[in-house]
Amino acid sequence: MWKRVLSILLVLGLVVGIFSGCKSKTATTIKIGLGMPLTGTSGVEGTGIARAAELAVKDVNDAGGINGQKLELVEMDDVSDPKQAANIANLFVSDTGIIAALAGYNSVCVLSAAPIYNKAHLTQIGVGCSSPYVTDAGPYTFRVWNSDIYRASFDLQILLDAGYKKVGIMYQNDDFGRGALKVSQDMLGKLGLKPLVVEGFLLGETRDFNTMITKMKNAGCDSVFCLADEGELCAFATQCAQQNWKPFLSATGCYNPNVIKLGGQAVEGMVGDGFWDPAQLPANVVSFFDRISKAYAKNGEVIVEDPVTPCGYSAIQILAAALKSGAKTREDVNKYLTTLQNFKALVGTISFDSNGDTKIPLVRVVIKGGKYVLYTGPQS
Amino acid sequence: MLLQQLINGLALGLIYALLALGYCLIYGTLSFLNFAHGAVALVGAYVTWYSFAKMGMSYLLAFIVGAVVGGIIGVIMERIGYKPIRNAPKLSMIAVSVGFSYILVTGLQIVFGVSPFRMSIGTTTPVYHIGSLQFSSVLLWILVLSVTLMAGLQVFIRHTKQGMSIRAVSLDRDTAGLMGVSVNSTISLTFFIGSALGAVSAIMMTTYLSQVSPMMADSIGDKAFAAVVLGGIGSIPGAMVGGVLMGIIESIGGTIWNAQVSGGVSFVVLILILILKPAGLLGKGDTTV
Secondary structure, X not given: OHHHHHHHHHHHHHHHHHHHOOOOOOOOEEEEEEEEOOOOOOHHHHHHHHHHHHHHHHHHHHOOOEOOEEEEEEEEEOOOOHXXXXXXXXXHHHOOOEEEEEEOOOHHHHHHHHHHHHHOOOEEEEOOOXXXXXXXXXXXXXXXXXXXXXXXXXXXXXXXXXXXXXXXEEEEOOHHHHHHHHHHHHHHHHOOOOOOEEEEEOOOOOOOOHHHHHHHHHHOOOEEEEEOOHHHHHHHHHHHHHOOOOOEEEEOOOOOHHHHHHHHHHHOOOEEEEOOOOOOOOHHHHHHXXXXXXXXXXXXXXXXXXXXXXXXXXXXXXXXXXXXXXXXXXXXXXXXXXXXXXXXXXXXXXXXXXXXXXXXXXXXXXXXXXXXXXXXXXXX | OHHHHHHHHHHHHHHHHHHHHHHHHHHHHHOOOOOOHHXXXXXXXXXXXXXXXXXXXXXXXXXXXXXHHHHHHHHXXXXXXXXXXXXXXXXXXXXXXXXXXXXXHHHHHHHHOOOOEEOOOOOOOOEEEEOOEEXXXXXXXXXXXXXXXXXXXXXXXXXXXXXXXXXXXXXXXXXXXXXXXXXXXXXXXXXXXXXXXXXHHHHHHHHHHOEEOOOHHHHHHHHHHHHHHHHOOOOHHHHHHHHHHHHHHHHHHHHHOOHHHHHHHXXXXXXXXXXXXXXXXXXXXXXXX
């Protein structure tokens, strides 16, 4: 009998011991998802955004965090692949610890993942995604970048103001390129103009532009509006130079330090847009890039100012502000962003409209002498 | 314009032909398609770029270094990966070649990163005109070098002792060995020549396109494979014809439609030709890989 009593007491003791180890879990970090192209065709831009986001998170944590909790980035690589972006979205929405996501550089990736984020009511902020289609992606999708309705029009206007009318257009055949193409064609149409040649290419696959260049030359183009990022943009420019053809080039992807590195002499005179006069960057932007360089430049890497990276930092600033204002749930974060007006971010003053779009003022830039300078006209 | 596009297509086609020749030579000796061919070729292109852009070598010397290194890597791959499993089922060799391809491309990404680099011998290269036709220096150089190499290869295969050994091993490896041919050395030589040719074509392609990037390995390998199949597996003249045809069809496809479909058009033509002639244009019979 004593043995039976002892056995029961031992079992009770074990059970109590097991349950006494259970405490209610309190999260020590607030997680923000980061789904960007860390490798692949847009790896340079995506890595820049990730570094900026890491720096922003560090700044928040060094200043004490959010009500005693640290911010934590959960980074994943979408490789500029919309399928991968959707997979990442599914992972982020199913992680209840993630309160918002900085997700998508390529417009096609933002749009692929947007239905998932919107259905799960998880706020998604895109950086660098300029397609007009992102505007209608849903109430939980925002972007810290300009829509091509503004940006592509701005870059095309530079070409037109320089006096060029015989325009060829080369465009990346995805949501970004098709959206910007439509904006461009509509704009030219209103002026009674029509592009002489319009040719698409496949991101990451098309490298031979010689056929396209021969077509444009044959059609009499004196200028080309390029809706492309640095890889294809520089391949196009260099192959133009190999064929001894020097059209006036305006490109939405112009202001990217990799363009100068990759294109060399072939991209001299290329125009595009930026947020600031490259020779007179605001002090806080100069300081930001100094810090990025100190933290990440290795093996002789030189980090040059670009417009995308500060937007990554600004996106985290906005999310941190939402959390500091008392947002505790995904819905709270979304509500904060939906009503955000005149927020002073690194990249400038951000206000979101009802579609989650913002408008960051642009300036004209040109590549001259191997660096970016303000473009003041054909005499620049 | 069509004639100009044909010239553009011819230049590209000659590059594909050289790539396909390398594939074909290797297939001849071991009777399997080396799926690491594109990756080895790209390593040669990277070596050339690094030697030229970073080490300050002249382009010609960098070109030669890249081709030789590509050849050496091919030999090393053969010795450590394919030789031990020569008598194993062909599927094993194919699997090993896919593994090598992955290792080489991943190695390039780790060492050089995934971003492309500029591969340009100068931005103000002269351009020559014959009537309305235009020949850039790069285009002329590709035309001349490709034809020279192909002619040289034919002379080597037909009129030298080593070329005869390669042909003997391709016909019947065991009998060639019994007749006094050093089979191992001949296979290594074939891999050296085939891989070096692949590297030469990758160097020319990256110079023509003005960029080198790890992402090019797949398209280089795919083009070489398609050219070999189109021309007829195992046929050296077939590889040349297949490569040139592919380049021209791509260029015509790009002219009539656009650059996006140009690659696809050549594969559509490949399928149609194979339906009519499964052994390829100049292929003769056994198409097992």
